[in-house]
Amino acid sequence: MRWSQYFVYTLREDPSDADVISQKLMTRASMIKKLAAGIYTYLPLGLRSIHKLESIVREEMNRAGAVELSMPAIQPAEIWQESGRWFQYGKELLRIKDRHDRDFIFGPTHEEVITSVVRDSINSYRQLPVNLYQIQTKFRDEVRPRFGLMRGREFIMKDAYSFHTSMESLDDAYTAMRDAYNRIFKRCALDYVMVDADTGNIGGSASHEFHVMAKSGEDAIARCPKCSYGANTEKAVGTIADAGLGSDAAAPLTEVATPNMKSIEDVAKFLGVATSRVVKTLMYDTDLGPIMVLIRGDREVNEIKVKNYSGTQWVVMLTDDRFDEAVGGPAGFVGPVGAKKIRVIADKHLEGTTNWITGANKLDAHYTGATIGRDFEAPEFADVLLVREGDLCLRCGTAMEIHRGIEVGHIFKLGTKYSKAMNCVFLDEAGERQPMIMGCYGLGVGRTVASAIEQNHDADGIIWPIPIAPFEVMIVTAGQDENVRTTAAAIHDKLEAAGIDVMWDDRDERPGVKFKDADLVGFPVKITVGAKSLAEGNVEWSLRRDPKARNIGKPDEVVAKVVAMIEEARGTR
RNA sequence: CGGGGCUUAGCUCAGCCUGGUAGAGCGCACGGUUCGGGUCCGUGAGGUCGGAGGUUCGAAUCCUCUAGCCCCGACCA
Numbered sequence: 001m002r003w004s005q006y007f008v009y010t011l012r013e014d015p016s017d018a019d020v021i022s023q024k025l026m027t028r029a030s031m032i033k034k035l036a037a038g039i040y041t042y043l044p045l046g047l048r049s050i051h052k053l054e055s056i057v058r059e060e061m062n063r064a065g066a067v068e069l070s071m072p073a074i075q076p077a078e079i080w081q082e083s084g085r086w087f088q089y090g091k092e093l094l095r096i097k098d099r100h101d102r103d104f105i106f107g108p109t110h111e112e113v114i115t116s117v118v119r120d121s122i123n124s125y126r127q128l129p130v131n132l133y134q135i136q137t138k139f140r141d142e143v144r145p146r147f148g149l150m151r152g153r154e155f156i157m158k159d160a161y162s163f164h165t166s167m168e169s170l171d172d173a174y175t176a177m178r179d180a181y182n183r184i185f186k187r188c189a190l191d192y193v194m195v196d197a198d199t200g201n202i203g204g205s206a207s208h209e210f211h212v213m214a215k216s217g218e219d220a221i222a223r224c225p226k227c228s229y230g231a232n233t234e235k236a237v238g239t240i241a242d243a244g245l246g247s248d249a250a251a252p253l254t255e256v257a258t259p260n261m262k263s264i265e266d267v268a269k270f271l272g273v274a275t276s277r278v279v280k281t282l283m284y285d286t287d288l289g290p291i292m293v294l295i296r297g298d299r300e301v302n303e304i305k306v307k308n309y310s311g312t313q314w315v316v317m318l319t320d321d322r323f324d325e326a327v328g329g330p331a332g333f334v335g336p337v338g339a340k341k342i343r344v345i346a347d348k349h350l351e352g353t354t355n356w357i358t359g360a361n362k363l364d365a366h367y368t369g370a371t372i373g374r375d376f377e378a379p380e381f382a383d384v385l386l387v388r389e390g391d392l393c394l395r396c397g398t399a400m401e402i403h404r405g406i407e408v409g410h411i412f413k414l415g416t417k418y419s420k421a422m423n424c425v426f427l428d429e430a431g432e433r434q435p436m437i438m439g440c441y442g443l444g445v446g447r448t449v450a451s452a453i454e455q456n457h458d459a460d461g462i463i464w465p466i467p468i469a470p471f472e473v474m475i476v477t478a479g480q481d482e483n484v485r486t487t488a489a490a491i492h493d494k495l496e497a498a499g500i501d502v503m504w505d506d507r508d509e510r511p512g513v514k515f516k517d518a519d520l521v522g523f524p525v526k527i528t529v530g531a532k533s534l535a536e537g538n539v540e541w542s543l544r545r546d547p548k549a550r551n552i553g554k555p556d557e558v559v560a561k562v563v564a565m566i567e568e569a570r571g572t573r
Numbered sequence: 574c575g576g577g578g579c580u581u582a583g584c585u586c587a588g589c590c591u592g593g594u595a596g597a598g599c600g601c602a603c604g605g606u607u608c609g610g611g612u613c614c615g616u617g618a619g620g621u622c623g624g625a626g627g628u629u630c631g632a633a634u635c636c637u638c639u640a641g642c643c644c645c646g647a648c649c650a
Binding site for chain 1: 584609641
């Protein structure tokens with residue numbers, strides 16, 4: 001491909017409405033163009049990267065036993081009413097009406113469609129399992145679209161759905177998908193991590209997320225540098241490394257005046273102790289009534305863990321005006337000692353500790369020496385800790401690190417939620433009707449491409465991993481000498497014949513302009529053909545990732561080397 | 574949904590406070606110059622100043638409404 005014949009235009013300045021690197025660089029490199037908030041055109045260069053990723057995804061999905069199909073983007077309301085999500089889904093679901101005033105939606109996901117397809121087509125255990133996938137455009141009317149392709153409203157996603165007669169069968173498909181995802185991200189040469197994830201309100205028994213590590217990521221990921229443990233901080237478990245409360249002999253319960261000392265910091269400072277020696281008391285409201293949650297004063301509670309452990313549907317902080325009703329103490333001075341009858345959940349790290357400093361359930365007073373069993377009834381102990389950097393890995397005891405990650409894939413075992421709601425059943429060997437057991441497996445295509453840029457760029461532009469680069473090689477000609485152009489054309493043709501994605505910047509521009517553009521768009525390999533080197537029969541090539549390492553050679557040698565290098569880097573299989 | 578900001582040439586922005594019929598840089602076209610890291614000089618094209626209404630002799634500028642976009646928060650997987 002020649003630059004002059006392609007559709008490329010580069011911009012010198014960042015678009016004013018972009019806020020992440022990938023969006024700025026993709027816009028400046030003419031890979032995407034925004035049409036409306038969260039809605040983008042994929043320009044030719046951007047589409048090439050998307051297609052390359054899609055090819056990798058298809059290969060790995062097919063290899064893992066999934067079968068491709070394509071479902072409608074527009075779906076009738078009926079199936080969403082059947083699953084119940086028509087009523088649950090809120091404004092994120094784009095609802096539209098047709099000319100007959102019938103309700104439709106633009107699909108944000110396709111559980112309903114696939115379930116209706118399968119239930120109508122499959123009746124026997126003999127036909128199961130099946131695993132169907134598609135790569136398709138979806139729409140979620142995000143409250144606040146941002147970050148370019150990373151959180152758009154319209155986006156391309158690969159979604160797969162598997163149907164089974166047993167949990168064992170689901171496990172097999174789940175494992176195959178998990179392996180396929182690992183292969184996909186490895187083949188893209190991305191630094192990523194697979195983590196345990198919270199299953200959220202969807203339920204189900206297992207769930208893994210795949211995160212591409214990047215500073216701009218929206219999720220915090222706890223990762224053990226030694227063993228393979230990784231988890232979204234929503235779910236991550238760990239042990240606090242440093243000592244906090246002691247387990248020494250219990251001191252007597254003593255009430256101390258703490259005038260106007262409402263925060264843990266105030267109380268600790270006032271009493272001359274570390275915040276880790278104070279017990280933080282948090283009040284939450286839930287659908288099952290208010291609960292009290294206790295944790296070491298220097299740490300934060302993971303509300304998702306509270307919700308999951310307590311078995312409640314929702315958990316929110318209790319408002320100050322309801323404290324008296326719930327525990328009989330004012331906000332800032334509540335604690336387990338002398339509280340009204342209320343469910344109390346304490347972080348596991350508090351188990352076996354003594355001499356707590358806690359609120360006294362009256363204004364301007366705290367207790368010291370508060371001890372479980374003697375001064376108040378033993379609470380339920382559970383893991384409700386929000387892990388942070390330095391907490392110890394439960395598997396191997398190593399201090400964990402917290403990194404930012406971009407969620408690019410999410411797989412989970414759905415169970416029978418949709419099959420039951422939508423009557424997707426099969427006859428088993430005994431002739432009994434059973435709901436199919438489902439799994440679902442999502443992968444954000446545009447988001448993965450964007451995350452590759454978030455992870456791989458420098459001040460000059462994108463640094464594409466070879467497997468998803470729009471073009472693998474850029475030939476830059478310096479000057480318009482006939483010899484230069486002939487040589488460049490020959491190199492171009494040879495590379496193309498060898499199956500390399502190559503572009504030749506044949507514009508009548510100064511070399512500096514071409515170099516800048518090549519760096520911005522991020523072609524992994526650059527071959528420079530200039531009159532000076534060519535006088536000695538040489539051309540030059542270098543890698544975008546390591547521009548200082550310049551290699552000189554005869555055109556044919558360079559072609560051979562570049563072809564070999566790229567074929568290896570593609571890492572097929 | 575709450576708070577804040579923005580909308581002027583293809584792009585990035587100035588002009589608005591203190592009303593007098595619109596500017597710069599980049600890009601684009603043409604001429605010259607230069608030619609291995611966004612050359613330099615000149616000429617030129619290009620804008621109903623987001624939209625509607627109002628105040629005024631006169632509105633990009635002041636007022637009201639409205640739309641779009643961005644940020645922070647809330648929400649959400």
